[in-house]
Amino acid sequence: MARLTMKEIAQLAHVSQPTVSRVLSGNPDVNEEIANRVRQVVESVGYIPNKAAQTLKGNQSFIIGVCVSQIYNPYFVELIDSLENRAKEIGYSIIFHNSKHNPVLEWENIQNFIARQVDGIILVPTGEFNIERIKKLKIPTVVITQSNTVLDSVSLDHVKAGRMAAEYFLKKGHKEFGYIGHPHDEKFIGFESALYENGLTFNMDNYIEIAVTSTYSSMIRKDIEKYFQSHDTIHFSCVNTTNDIVAIEFMKAAQERGLRIPDDVSIIGFDDTYLTSIMGLSSIHQPIDMMVKNAIEILQNRINLQISSDKINILLDPTIIERSSSNYSRALS
Amino acid sequence: MARLTMKEIAQLAHVSQPTVSRVLSGNPDVNEEIANRVRQVVESVGYIPNKAAQTLKGNQSFIIGVCVSQIYNPYFVELIDSLENRAKEIGYSIIFHNSKHNPVLEWENIQNFIARQVDGIILVPTGEFNIERIKKLKIPTVVITQSNTVLDSVSLDHVKAGRMAAEYFLKKGHKEFGYIGHPHDEKFIGFESALYENGLTFNMDNYIEIAVTSTYSSMIRKDIEKYFQSHDTIHFSCVNTTNDIVAIEFMKAAQERGLRIPDDVSIIGFDDTYLTSIMGLSSIHQPIDMMVKNAIEILQNRINLQISSDKINILLDPTIIERSSSNYSRALS
């Protein structure tokens, strides 16, 4: 249980403890022979330096705190995996937290990050609740998968994604449009405006609302069923959705009601998770690795260069991946 | 950037630093008035104690290292989420690593855990490669989702799960059995032996082998396609699989070849991830929360009581969840 310390290594190698430190940190000003002797001992006893002490001393923990708002969506899994990979590449560890869409939990998680002396934070926020407080902490923080007006952020251009879906449907000859998403969905803004620019207005009765807190398939399904309870059938031939899970739940609900996909209703998902290939769901691809790469780069710069340059907001371009769920053209009239 | 220290809090509250320490640790031997004054200051400046220093001092980090062998399977997501939840409940943080089925990476991850002074490790091992070395570290470690002959472990009873699938198929009247899994699959042992006890022998030509390293759907799919290349069709009416992803990939491959499910071939998955409900896939349920609960409990005991009692190996009972993919009875002959 009691791990070896640098001091003990020093004794074993008959040198002073700082010399061991120098050898391990690659300081070249050490006699090669002595260095080898030290390395020999370190190797043979399997000594590993105590990062808690290094952190205390050096004011750097080489930890990045990651806090996501949910994890159920496979999209977040890929995000976490990608984050862990990149972080490891640059010698960082990840402390992971889930805020479950709860701002109070989110703030607790952030506080833990502070306590742990993380060098930076990557955040999928629950909303705007804690943003200002986080800003005040002066810890490099980048919001990922959403853009933010206060903090650095890296995300897909959601508005553009919405536009893209609308334009895709328009090109396929659709006339009546549906949307399934949360209230205040950026993608919807793009979706609606693209329609508007084509002389169409979105009928809000075709908006199926999913509660922000509906994190599980079953809850999403209930939200969709609620819509069907007040609407005998749907009055749209195509529908854009806020994520793949929502899309799939709608897909199932529609099929159970005898609606054919894509003939009766075309569907586009969002995130392009691996669920899409399983279900043949068209989806808008999020370049996760690219987002993560950018986010970590920003953090690194903020950490090392102590730059307090202007806020950085990166918006990446969406790509639409067509699969069978939307591969259907309406006859032109 | 430079965070407040306890000493500075002490100055602000006109007390000594140890007094602040006492107040924060809930030591009752402090004048109530002074304690309140301290709490007041702590609150108003948002002071958060430095865990790196606490770790260094107290020899406890309140960190649990979690290292999984892959993350692509949604099963692991639920595992990580559950772990994070429980850990937080007892005041622990999680450092997360993915070994990607690579023993070298796994060992690096473990070394990082040591460096970070984790109090315990929860591990989904890549194999036996590092087990003995880990044992020597004398750090409380529990293997999860697999049983282990050297370390503590909590897992489902895989052999029993295999038996359960076989018995289920037998009851449905099946005569020819298939299996899709990795080499040396514990579930297969149970599957085969249950058949054997019913006077049947498993035909190894009906074993579709998936490489351990086939982590993505596409790779699994390739393994399945390879089987079909050397076999015009399948000679089994039911098949047990090693996880849900494998099951779904087989499902798709079979359907593309005109096989009806469950009429021509019944399928049972494993893990009971949310993919199953999407696909109507029968599956053997893993009680993740129960496993996590047990695993963390074992860790806690090992950490706090310093107990070095006998190795603990918990085997939980499987449950089979029937959905449409296996809901079909063969006519009895």
Added chain:
DNA sequence: CTGTTAGCGCGTTCAC
């Protein structure tokens, strides 16, 4: 080039 000294922020004696 190497060893001695100091101090990171905190918890824990020990006197008072």
Added chain:
DNA sequence: GTGAACGCGCTAACAG
């Protein structure tokens, strides 16, 4: 009931 002094394991500054 409270403060002074020490040390956890390490890195950095300073001598020599």
